[in-house]
Amino acid sequence: NAGVTQTPKFRVLKTGQSMTLLCAQDMNHEYMYWYRQDPGMGLRLIHYSVGEGTTAKGEVPDGYNVSRLKKQNFLLGLESAAPSQTSVYFCASRKNHGGNSYEQYFGPGTRLTVT
Amino acid sequence: GQQLNQSPQSMFIQEGEDVSMNCTSSSIFNTWLWYKQDPGEGPVLLIALYKAGELTSNGRLTAQFGITRKDSFLNISASIPSDVGIYFCAGQSGTASKLTFGTGTRLQVTL
Numbered sequence: 001n002a003g004v005t006q007t008p009k010f011r012v013l014k015t016g017q018s019m020t021l022l023c024a025q026d027m028n029h030e031y032m033y034w035y036r037q038d039p040g041m042g043l044r045l046i047h048y049s050v051g052e053g054t055t056a057k058g059e060v061p062d063g064y065n066v067s068r069l070k071k072q073n074f075l076l077g078l079e080s081a082a083p084s085q086t087s088v089y090f091c092a093s094r095k096n097h098g099g100n101s102y103e104q105y106f107g108p109g110t111r112l113t114v115t
Numbered sequence: 116g117q118q119l120n121q122s123p124q125s126m127f128i129q130e131g132e133d134v135s136m137n138c139t140s141s142s143i144f145n146t147w148l149w150y151k152q153d154p155g156e157g158p159v160l161l162i163a164l165y166k167a168g169e170l171t172s173n174g175r176l177t178a179q180f181g182i183t184r185k186d187s188f189l190n191i192s193a194s195i196p197s198d199v200g201i202y203f204c205a206g207q208s209g210t211a212s213k214l215t216f217g218t219g220t221r222l223q224v225t226l
Binding site for chain 2: 004031033040041042043045048050056058090102103104105106107108109
């Protein structure tokens, strides 16, 4: 199992450009999450999904959109990038039920710089 | 949004020393998780705790779920250089789909 994978690993955008970050998991997990991590701020939840076709807002959703068309994929979109969105983005997934179902497993991250 | 308070924020220790860190909350949690993040990598799950008072070990790491359900502790015995990183706690309450994360403890180990 590859676990949780993220593409790309690095990206530099200019202000106003758009991009999509892809998260994929091969663990058949129901729940998927997008976080951003900034120095001194810990992990902050952007959006999450409790199943295919469903999404919900997290703590810092403004400026981002998400889609979960397939169970194994969770896409994070930036329609018009801003310097404030410079950050490291992490995807995570977990099971819906059963033992240890609250344990989230993280991808390796995408480092995004917006100039 | 709510974040858990972790302490210390950072610590410098010598190889071979034991390490203790904790995480506190004003709210009750049903699950406590401890993660480690190496530089440039994603967080990796170390230990999961599901019952108040539970004490669980993973090699040199031991974590405890506080009796009040508002805190958790992580101990690392006989630290080695590869223990360097940031340690995060995370809590889950009720049937919430989300975790609440701590602010992290940055550990540096000197030879």
